[in-house]
Amino acid sequence: MADDITTDDGHDYAAFQKKPTGDAFQQLWQLVHEEERADREVDRAEAALKVAKERLKDLQEKQIPELMEAMGQESCKTSDGLKVSVRHKIRASIAKDPDKKSAALGWLATNGHGSIIKTEVSAKFDRGQEEAAVKAIEALRAAGVLGAEMTRDVANNTLCAFIAEALEKGINVPMELFSAFKYRVADIKRPEAK
DSSP states (O other), X not given: OTTOOXXXXXXXXXXXXXXXXXXXXXXXXXXXXXXXXXXXHHHHHHHHHHHHHHHHHHIIIIIHHHHHHHHTOSEEEOTTSOEEEEEEEEXXXXXXXXXXXXXXXXXXHHTTOGGGOEEEEEOOOOTTOHHHHHSOHHHHHHTTOTTOEEEEEOOHHHHHHHHHHHHHTTOOOOGGGGTOEEEEEEEEEOOOOO
């Protein structure tokens, strides 16, 4: 029976179950529909935010830098006091493909930049292996715990900063290895309030 509330110990607690009233069903109906409206509102807001971010990116990284380049300007000030400048930035990432990732990390290590590589060690434990989890990676392997892994990676912001600095120093960085590219971005500063 649907009203039965039987526990693992075999006791039936259905007699103690609170029966919903018509008012409760009405309130539930209202809350469910309010939740659906709120969910649609969140979807609309997220879609509008996505469009706004794309528009901002287009203005900052394409339209304003291109116009300023055509004007022969790296920076200027608008008549209403906004300071506009174009600066160069780097976007880069380490590929997920194991061969490309290995080549990128290898280049960094071989060329004296291995210190920006982060190494992560993780292990999966079965239930009841809490004591083994406390031991170091050497103890995990010695204990025969399966699933111990070691991964290496470079944080994206660290990689971008490294490439920008390396290029400034004249170091020949294999940009394609890091899916790296330079781009310009408009930086607008509002006048300070007086």
